[in-house]
Amino acid sequence: MNVQILVDTACDLTEEQYKTYGIERLPLTVHLAKKEYRDGIDITPKKIYDAMRSGESPTTSQVSLQTFQTIFTTYAKEKHALLYLSFSSELSGTYQTAKMMEQQVLEEYPEAELHVLDTKCASIGYGLVAIRAAKLANEGKSMEEIIETVQYHTKHMEHIFTVDDLKYLYRGGRVSKTAAFVGSLLKIKPVLHVDEGKLIPIEKVRGSKRVLKRMLEIMEERGTDFENQIIGISHGDDIERAKQLAEMIKEKFPVQDVLIEMVGAVIGAHSGPGTIALFFLNNDYK
Structure with a gap:
């Protein structure tokens, strides 16, 4: 039985990609206008960006302990190997919550093949790591082989990005009020x-x-070894600039392909509309 790859929705993959690669997901939560939405299920990124342009300030929350308990226990009971790749622990508390539940479930099911790994990645950088892991799982690779390759990719995945308006980073504590105003x-x-x-x-x-x-x-x-890797671009409801960057990349580098996706509702709630992010490996593709 192949290893099941589990992610949260901060990886910004599409419904089609989850199905194509057999990746299971856990939705993070977006809070907007006193309502809760499951990222990627009940709300689209476009709705978040439109709300932010109208002056609203959405907030987000992590995957709950109970959700992790349910899915980890289910896989442990079925003796099905599960690898959860989490959103960066520096940007969300989801990883710590998952590690806490991993320990509890393994105490009850010590033979379970359950692992939680911090990707230290976000958006399509995280998504590309998840796709690589899923491809290996679908090839029947062992948990150890998948983890080794995932750790290599997370270590070498570059995230280069810009935002259209500094006020959203200011609101999240990333820049000072003066810098946001002057910028x-x-x-x-x-x-x-x-x-x-x-x-x-x-x-x-x-x-x-x-x-x-x-x-x-x-x-x-x-970057290096561009011909053997897929380059990722994510955007905050600005597909034209994302396409422009993709064309610039294709003209300059012999890349295998460029994957363009919208920054999801959870990350977008903090980065804002107009964000452009670029993801690539700074070492040979593995």
């Missing part, structure tokens, strides 16, 4: 990356056209 006035676009799961500013670029060019330069500086 908006001067049309300054921050370029950030993810280091060990944390959001880290790299530099500031003036103008949206220049920021895409700079993201491409960073990809050239950090």
Whole structure:
């Protein structure tokens, strides 16, 4: 029996991708206008972005302990190997909750093949890791082989991104109020990356056209083995700029393919509309 790959919806994969690769998902929760929605099930990212443009401030919450208990126990009872790949522990408490329940379930079912792994990734960077794990699982690879490859990909997955309006990062405590105000006035676009799961500013670029060019330069500086990997792009309801970046990449690098998806409701609630994110490996594809 193959290893089942489990993710949460911060990986920003589509319904079709979950089905194609046999990936099971747990929805995170979005709170909007005093209502709760299951990310990717009850609400679309588009609704979140439209609400944010109208001045609303959605919030999010992690997968519950009870949800983990139910699914972990089910797989343990059925003696079916389960690998849960979590959203970065630096951006959500979901990983810690899952680890807590993993320990409890293994105490009751010590023979269960149950593992929880922190990807330290987000959005399509996380999604690409999940797809790689699912492909290996579908090939019948062992839990140990899958974990080893997943850890390699999470270690080498670059996240380079920019946001359209600094106020959303300010609201989430990522930049100061002064920086957000001045940045908006001067049309300054921050370029950030993810280091060990944390959001880290790299530099500031003036103008949206220049920021895409700079993201491409960073990809050239950090990336390698492009012909053997799928490049990921996610966007906050800005498909035109996402396509523009994809074309720039295809013109410059011999990439295998470029996967474009919308930033999901949960991550989008913190990054805001207009976000553009780029994902690639900084080492050889494995």
